[in-house]
Amino acid sequence: MGLLLSACGGLRYYAHVAHGQSQLLLKQRPVDRVIADPATSPALARRLELARQARRFASQQLGLPDNRSYTRYVELGRPYVVWNVFATPRYSVDAVRHCFPVAGCVAYRGYFDEAKAKGEAARMKAEGDDVYVGGVSAYSTLGWFADPILSSMLRWDDDELAGTIFHELAHQLIYVQDDSAFNESFASFVQEQGLKEWRASRKLPPLLGREQAEDDGFTRLVLDLRNRLRQAYARGGDEAALEAAKQAEIAAFRERYRQWREANWPDDHRYDAWVAAPINNARLLPFGLYDQWKPAFAALFHQGEGQWPVFYADVRRLAKLPRDARDGELRRLAGATAGGQAP
Structure with missing residues (x-):
């Protein structure tokens, strides 16, 4: 049935x-x-x-x-x-x-x-x-x-x-x-x-990157909350203990956000409403989905000297790999970017 x-x-x-x-x-x-x-x-x-x-x-x-x-x-x-x-x-x-x-x-x-x-x-x-x-x-x-x-x-x-x-x-x-x-x-x-x-x-100036930097910083805070919740759930316990741990982590996240914003973006309140609204596990899912491997693709683009056909051919090669091998290659590329080998 x-x-x-x-x-x-x-x-x-x-x-x-x-x-x-x-x-x-x-x-x-x-x-x-x-x-x-x-x-x-x-x-x-x-x-x-x-x-x-x-x-x-x-x-x-x-x-x-x-x-x-x-x-x-x-x-x-x-x-x-x-x-x-x-x-x-x-x-x-x-x-x-x-x-x-x-x-x-x-x-x-x-x-x-x-x-x-x-x-x-x-x-x-x-x-x-x-x-x-x-x-x-x-x-x-x-x-x-x-x-x-x-x-x-x-x-x-x-x-x-x-x-x-x-x-x-x-x-x-x-x-x-x-x-x-x-x-x-x-x-x-x-x-x-x-x-x-x-x-x-179009002869427009490059974007300053301030907004992207703030977006990236907020995303890191949310991903950190997700990791902390994962660890809290892994410790186990009865439902009351799990719920208490969940709410404690969410409260601590709100305090970390307050400190981060005041230290870095005191005049920008665009995330305040999101943080003040009810937070649960599902609300965290979209974060990190769109940028997890962006540094890896940036390194791949750099390796191809900024030529789109070369880049797409390299991406297609990655796409054909088994998942574990593909993730390993992406981690290697992302590490190269972090090490200063790509812009």
Whole structure:
């Protein structure tokens, strides 16, 4: 009966995903046509023109796929295209994983409808899991469909818009099943390096890096909390002891954050609301996913003398390795970066 219920649940979920994707296909309009439409506001036309230029740059200068993705536009009428549901057991920091035919196993389940996402989160919470629901402004179908520019993407600044196009096209170029850290770190490196080249091509000054430094520092604090919780859970005990250890670690994290911010970024409060809100294991899952192996990919790019075709060939070689061998090679490359052998 468990298998039958799981199968039925799976069929309902896939029907929901198919319906959501079909709605995007039905609503999309060619970017060229939207820009030329007299009814289009000047502000929207400007952002779409920027996206069109970034899309061209991605293929011509970064060697990313040259296809119909990001040549069409969809007005969603909602703030996010998808809501991802993350879950962990109550006393574990390891994700409840979900496996799919194409994407492989990932640490979340995405819903086109916020109410459905919250309903799934409520169900998993009732079963005892920690849950977190996060809105997503863009995603990749890995080339199965022509991914459009979404109105949710236009809420970002120009750099984030262009960089996201680079990021999602990188997923179409190289993707390894069941290795989210590899996939997201690769795409994030392409996004950041591509953005540097994009800004240089437009004669814009390099980004100062202050915001990235602060983001990296906060991420390290959160990953440290996750490691401390993992150790606390490993020590074991009854439920009362585990819950007390969990809450003590979260309280200590808030104090470490306060000290870190006051010492380094006293006038910046952008993370205060996140830290003050309820924290559980699942809320920590997205952190580190996008940058774990970025130093390794930076070293690989440097070894290839900044030539995108050489870099992509090296990444494909890594992608073909067994998981343990691939992680070992990435650790070696990341160590080279830390040792000063790569920028």
